[in-house]
Amino acid sequence: MDVSQCLRILTGALASCALAFAGQEQTGSPEAVAATKPEKFGAIDPQVWVTTGSVVPALELPRVDGSGVFDLASLHGKKVLLIQFASW
Amino acid sequence: MPVWHEKTKELVASGRLAIVGITQEQHPDRCALYAQWQGFDFPILWDPFGLTGLSVVPVITGINELGVVDLVRPHPRKFQKQFLDWFKGPVPDGVPAGRSGFLVGRPELGSFVPSEESKGLVHVNDARRAISRLVLGGPSTPTIDSDVGTLEAWAKRTGRAKDRFHAGVARRLRYDGPSARAEDFQVAADAWHAALAADPNQYIWRRRIQQWGPRLDKPYAFYDWVPKAIEQIRGRGEAPRRLAVPLSGSEVANKNQAVPAPVGEAAEPDPKGLLARDSGGLVQVETATLLHTGIAGRKMRTPPGSSQVHVTLRPRGGAKWSNDTEPPVLWLPVPKGWVAARSLHTFPGPTAGDGALTAPLRVDFEVSTPTIPLGPPKEGAPPALDSTLSGYVTYSICLPDGTCVFRRQDVEVTIPLPEPPSFGDD
Structure with a gap:
């Protein structure tokens, strides 16, 4: 198995994990949430996007046109111009 | 965005460059319409929760073949010198030591969990x-x-x-x-x-409020491009993407337009309260008030600018709008000292299309409160301002059996006012 095969398998497996994760039933109730200690959670460090040398985090989001989910990891091997914007 | 799309078309066609957009908007449909209008043919991803962590947009980033950021905030005016030099640069020959860019797959949902301490907690x-x-x-x-x-x-x-x-x-x-x-x-x-x-410096959050907030709080009109986009898309012979959630008046309002002047008072629709009340709950009335974001993080006695009131009528229990009678109206007078363009607001009638007769109808409008004096209330001062406005809606609504009736329902709108300052404030 060469390196590219390895990468394809790994990427595919992890993407499957993410989708399965998203579809899991919730195991804890809101009360259970409230009863536990708050931890860091929520977002990527925004400095990643504006710091040369930063590793781009895994990110999988739906397309705005409803045509499915897109994984940034699918772009490996290409240069990418990432534009974060709003239409307002 | 359109500039970058135009300048990079050949590079993208060569297969060596990919463009991806991410938008931090509540609704994906508005951006999808924008992309259709502009002819964008690259993926645009929807991030309503702001998971990328940014506090302001736009942010443009060049990422190399290994998933590592190596071009930050390129400027389209420096396309030749800056962007093309980066693009033509050598392909990295390996993953940097100790790093794992998206080339080697996702750190398992690590994008949501920046700290070790959060692992394993349900x-x-x-x-x-x-x-x-x-x-x-x-x-x-x-x-x-x-x-x-x-x-x-x-x-x-x-x-x-x-x-x-x-x-x-x-x-x-x-x-x-x-x-x-x-x-x-x-x-x-x-x-x-x-x-x-x-966090008053989070401008994406601020914009989320301003999208539905009062006109004077807007840095610019948010979605005033929509009518022009729809017209031009139709002009190309295409069907414009439908907005799942119709634009509110606030979303297209422009602060540079003249302040709406109070218009001549329209006749109250049911001054004697004779209309039958909607005791069967055929329509649910929903209200929301969005304040000027100038209140964020400040202690102020005087509300800056105005507030935007949103009123929605939602048919319930199989009821439907009648499409051949006059549209619903809201009667909401404001007390002396307050400012609103009118007391009588007419809802837009049902639009064409499936489900239109059961879809919510909405109006939104500005209301300005009187100025509240600075400092603690003086002895003998008039009582605190009542921030609840009372009015009613009237509408024609059809029951599931097809019978249409005319009904009235009372409405209360609350405009939250800042708390009085304690001594020593101001």
């Missing part, structure tokens, strides 16, 4: 799962009620601005779907205001 995963489901499923997510509950409980527990914003996003998502509750929009707005008060 409650964190509950909130993460809720956000994942809502992003993927949108307003129709089957678990949306429990997901909203989870995110609100999490926000209450942590008290963090980011979590409050997430809870607000979830509430507004539910408001735009089949599980909408009357209070959802107001609760969302309150959560966003609380988040912004804790």
Whole structure:
């Protein structure tokens, strides 16, 4: 198995994990949430996007046109111009 | 965005460059329409919760073949010298030591969990799962009620601005779907205001409020391009993408337009209260008030600018709008000293298309409160301002058996006012 095969398998497996994760039933109730200690959670460090040398985090989001989910990891091997914007 | 699209077309066609957009908007449909209008042919991803962590957009980033950022904030005017030099640069020959860019796959959901301490705690995963489901499923997510509950409980527990914003996003998502509750929009707005008060530098959160807020709080018109886009798309012979959630008046308002002057008073529709009340709950009345974001993080006695009032009428229990009678109206006079362009507001009638006769009808308008004197209330001063406006709506609505009736329903709109300052403030 060469390196590219390895990468394809790994990427595919992890993407499957993410989708399965998203579809899991919730195991804890809101009360259970409230009863536990708050931890860091929520977002990527925004400095990643504006710091040369930063590793781009895994990110999988739906397309705005409803045509499915897109994984940034699918772009490996290409240069990418990432534009974060709003239409307002 | 259009500039970059135009300049990079050949590079993208060569297969060596990919462009990806991410938009931090509550609704994906507005950006999808924009992309159709501009002819964007690259993926644009929807990030309503702001998971990328940015506080302001646009942010443009060049990423190399290994998933490492190596061009930051390129400028289109420096396309030749800056962008093309980067693009033509050598391909990295390996993953940097100790790093794993997207080339080698995702760190398992690590983008949501920046700290070691959060691993393995089920409650964190509950909130993460809720956000994942809502992003993927949108307003129709089957678990949306429990997901909203989870995110609100999490926000209450942590008290963090980011979590409050997430809870607000979830509430507004539910408001735009089949599980909408009357209070959802107001609760969302309150959560966003609380988040912004804790972090006034978060401009994406500020914009989320301003989208539905008063005209004078807008840095520019948010979606005034929509009518022009629809016209031009149709002119090309295409069908414009439909907006699942219609634009509100606030979303197209421009602060540079003249302040709406009070118009001549229209006749009150039911001054003697003779119309039959909607005792059967055929229509649910929903109100939300969005304040000027200038209140965020400040103690002020005088509300800056105006507030935007949103009133929605939602048919319930199989009731439908009548499409051949006059549209519903809202009668909402304001007390002396307040300013509103009119007391009588007419709802737009049902639009064409499937489900139009059961879709909510909405109006929104500005209301300005009187100036409240600075400093502590003086002895013998008049009582505190009553911030509740009372009025009613009248509408023609059809029962499931086809019988149409004319009904009235009372409405109260609350304009929250800042708390009086304590001594030593101001």
